[in-house]
Amino acid sequence: MLFQSKLLRIFNSNNSKKYILMIKQMLIVFSVLLLFFSCRAQSTDNKKTIIGVNTLSEFKKYLDQDNVNVKLKEGNYQIDSAEKIRFIEITGNDSYFDMRGARFMVDTKLFSRPDLIKSDDGNSMYCAIEISGKNVTLEGLYIETYGDTPGRQSKNKIFNLVGENVTLKDVEVRTTGSSPWGYGYLYGLGGNDVRKMNGIRIGYPAKNVKLLGCKVHMRAMGHAIFLQGAENTLIENCQVDGLLRTTDAMLAETSGYGFDKKFYAGKGNYIEGTIVAEDGKILPGEIISLSEDGIRMYPEYNGHKTLNTTVKGCTVTQMRRGICTGLSTSGDKVIDCVVRDCVATGYNVGNEDTLINCSADAKYGEAFCIPYTNAKNARVEMTILDSRNGMANDLLAKINGTGHHVVIKTKAKEYIPDTMAIKLSVWEGYGNFNENAKMHATYITLDNQTSAELIKFKGTEHLKVKSIGKVREATKSENVVNESNRTKR
Numbered sequence: 001m002l003f004q005s006k007l008l009r010i011f012n013s014n015n016s017k018k019y020i021l022m023i024k025q026m027l028i029v030f031s032v033l034l035l036f037f038s039c040r041a042q043s044t045d046n047k048k049t050i051i052g053v054n055t056l057s058e059f060k061k062y063l064d065q066d067n068v069n070v071k072l073k074e075g076n077y078q079i080d081s082a083e084k085i086r087f088i089e090i091t092g093n094d095s096y097f098d099m100r101g102a103r104f105m106v107d108t109k110l111f112s113r114p115d116l117i118k119s120d121d122g123n124s125m126y127c128a129i130e131i132s133g134k135n136v137t138l139e140g141l142y143i144e145t146y147g148d149t150p151g152r153q154s155k156n157k158i159f160n161l162v163g164e165n166v167t168l169k170d171v172e173v174r175t176t177g178s179s180p181w182g183y184g185y186l187y188g189l190g191g192n193d194v195r196k197m198n199g200i201r202i203g204y205p206a207k208n209v210k211l212l213g214c215k216v217h218m219r220a221m222g223h224a225i226f227l228q229g230a231e232n233t234l235i236e237n238c239q240v241d242g243l244l245r246t247t248d249a250m251l252a253e254t255s256g257y258g259f260d261k262k263f264y265a266g267k268g269n270y271i272e273g274t275i276v277a278e279d280g281k282i283l284p285g286e287i288i289s290l291s292e293d294g295i296r297m298y299p300e301y302n303g304h305k306t307l308n309t310t311v312k313g314c315t316v317t318q319m320r321r322g323i324c325t326g327l328s329t330s331g332d333k334v335i336d337c338v339v340r341d342c343v344a345t346g347y348n349v350g351n352e353d354t355l356i357n358c359s360a361d362a363k364y365g366e367a368f369c370i371p372y373t374n375a376k377n378a379r380v381e382m383t384i385l386d387s388r389n390g391m392a393n394d395l396l397a398k399i400n401g402t403g404h405h406v407v408i409k410t411k412a413k414e415y416i417p418d419t420m421a422i423k424l425s426v427w428e429g430y431g432n433f434n435e436n437a438k439m440h441a442t443y444i445t446l447d448n449q450t451s452a453e454l455i456k457f458k459g460t461e462h463l464k465v466k467s468i469g470k471v472r473e474a475t476k477s478e479n480v481v482n483e484s485n486r487t488k489r
Contacts, residue, residue: 048096065092074101079128082110084117086130086160093134100140100170104128106158108177108197111151121162122302125155127201132163139169145197145220150179154190157198157222161230167210173199178220180257182245184288185221185272185320186265187257196292198222199240204229204304211235218242218291224319226293227309227328229301235311240294242318244341244364246391247274247286258282269488272320273344273365273430275392278488286392287364289343294319297328305330317341322360326350326372326431334358339367340385344430347382351375351401359383362420363390366397371431373440375401384410384450388417396420396452398429402442409449416452422469425459427485435486457482 048069053059056077062068079087087110090097110116111126118124128143143158158173179195180187188194197220202209209230215238216224224240227233253259265271268278274288294316297306309325309332316322322339323346325332331352339346339360346360347368358381360367367387370378384396396416397408410416424441432439440459448454448467456463457474465471474482 050098060088062095063088063090063092066094068092068095069098070095071098072102076103076105078105078107080107080110082113082116084119085113085124085126086119087127088129090129090131090136090138090163091133093136095133095136097136097138098140099138102141104141104143106143106145108145108147108149108151111156111177111197112149114152123155124153125157125160125201126151126153127157127160129158130160130162131166133166134164136163136165137167137169138171139167140171142172142174144174145177148177148179148181150177150195151197152195154194154196154222155198156196157201159200161200161202161209162204162206163209164205164207165209166206167212168200168214169210170213171211172215172217174217175199175220175222178222181221182256182290183250183258184245184274184290185292186274186276186282186288187261188266189272189292192266193257194221196220196222198226199224200226202227202230202233204301206230206233208232209234211238214238216240218319221291223292223296224294224316226296226298227306228298229304229306230309231307233309235295235309235314237313238295239314240316240319242289242291242294242320244318244343245288245290247282247288248284250282251284270485287343289318289320291319293321293324294339294342296321296324297326297332299327299329308332310335311337313337315339320344321348321430322346324348325353326370326375338385345369347380348431349375349378349380351378353378353380355380355382357381357383359385361385361390362387362393362396362416364393366393366395366429369398369429369431370401370404370406371398371429373400373432373434373437375404377403378405380404380406380408382406382408384408384416384452386412386415387420388415390417394419394421395423395429396450397422398426399424399444399446400426400432400439400441402440403444405445407447407449408452413451416450421453421455422446422448423455423457424463425457426482427489428482432486432489435489439482439486 054073175197177197199216263282264280268280306328307330312335317340322342326348329351349370
């Protein structure tokens, strides 16, 4: 700057505007070049040297180090020993782990080992890989469990992400090792004999976690992807799939856990999307998911709320609930997602949630529900997929709460069977936990662009509706049945 001012004074004294302009241009060019080469040098200095490792023992040496770029050799790696209940812990910061072509095989026996060192975070969960560092990316790993040894508890999982700015990219997970396998949630959600094997947990104090292009294949009881107290999570272009089973197949068994229980479930009436007899007897003609939810938010973890989740471009098939944002009250966003063949509901929607360009079928459970009476101001744009050839369901959608804006459409009229209806102010289906709640659907704006019938039950008020399908009040007998449903859950 001193050099520039001296030159300007010299040329100003000579009243030479031409030279002043030329010098200014030269100084600008010089400054840009200086900045370019400075940035390039800085980038070169900061570039991390790729560290190639060929064994798990070598790989583990870098898990607690900062600023490393580690490439694990392609191949199969067996994980059948551990010192802690978190078998592999990534605690370093600002690191990248290239796992493309690597396959981890995790022995389920590790999840039942009582001698492993407990964690100091107050959570007794067992997991295969935990990432607690900041600014960590893990890319390309395929990981699965093998064996059928049930864990010591139901909090078992493959990944536990609790760090800040953690990214899982193109990671593929396959779970096995739950007990009793083949009965889903009919014998409970944890405790007693139930041992689960979950996929990916994102939990407090996690912030700004990203799951990009990940796949979770659930072949065990448990959630595929779930959040507990995490903030600002992005789940994008991920896929989840599970398995379904009919109660007819269960009732045909001649041995096994259900047979030994004489085909009585853990409780009676409605169980997570499946109807059983009041005394708990498993009924024919029903269907269950062998796992739990595809993508699910819990409201909090130890007082820390789950906040600001975005789910974008994801696909969920054959799970209990597909995408469940309704239990987090902060208002989450679900964009361009597809849910198929889920049993309890395709989308569980809650307070301030926004669903944009989403789609689901209603073959085995409602395509979506806003079930909570205290939910307000949700916005839903839902396309109904082909819902023919399903079973045990005639509920297309259910809407409770206040102030929602809902659009329901479909690409073909025949996709929606004539028996299916959209219902407001109902206990039927998933999600009504407070039997003392006053059921209502008030100040709802609903655009039903399908031919499905819309039924207004007692408690539906100030409805602003456009509908191709018939709109009617529930009959007296229908309201009686609806009221009785509150005690059968």
